Amino acid sequence: MNITKIKKRIVLTGGPGGGKTTALDLIRREFCGKIASVPEAATMIFSGGISRAMTPEVLKAQQVAIFNLQKNLEDIQRAAHPDCLILCDRGSLDGLAYWPESEQDFFTKMNTSLELELARYDAVIFFETAARSGESIKSNNPVRNESEQAAIELDKKLKKVWSQHPNFNLVGSSESFIRKVMFGIMTVENVIGTYR
Template structure:
């Protein structure tokens, strides 16, 4: 298998207010030329004029759109940067935490499976929400409007999904932000080391 056939893809995810957006910018600088990032598809959709809703049928339609956009963005970056590691701001399974129906319904709607979606990624770096340590979760992202309680609930749902990945890396909310970033850099370096000849 040559380098072009390898997945070379990492998900950076976690509950709202975990610091992943700021960390992603630092990772891009640290691995300039080695890494191509995939922006968060939900942010693209909701900041582009689509309104949030609390109606289950609308949430389902939005999550289906986010799921498909996420896959297409990952494929686009892979085609554009075939030799780079792809670092994804969230992944295809994040929508499961927001899905209004059952897990089975999610996978049937998306025409996929948990096992297949996990296999798309080499590693998962999970930044736990600061709300789990009783800290505030103010965000620079204007579409993020979750309360601390909601952030903890989403974090727990996301963690229960992504922790099933064989290369799941949890960065605790109690860690300092610098330690979070250093742990993320170390994880990315390990993945690069595993896939380079």
């Protein structure tokens, strides 16, 4: 299948503990050779020796770094895999949920706009955090340390941002993990199908 007309990406996002990273790996395996995945920029930074922020100024500096790394990783994968769909573990707008000041301040600091960032992606698959269904969000990711309540708050903020995308696909927290993955696979198939 030739999907060289695809210039954008699909972002898998949602609150902590929604199963995004595991689902992304399974989806990538399902579409072996047709998808190039982008790892989560924040995990790369925080697992590389940078401690999580304790002050607004440090938090802002970290979010600028994560934003730029995210976009650069996406661009690297696009250049390295021109015939593949790019599937991202989080997207450039995720930092809005962590930003300590206004949305306008975020866009001014990043020298962009909501419209420009939404336009980077063909679709958004939003995995609600398991905390919304009262489930544990403990994971194997050592840099994820949010409480269940913090995960719910981040989930709400992220949903408010990403639901503005015209191809927003919500996967509820009450769904079984297998159903979440199948929904993700169907969404990817639909996006790929628009380019056939």
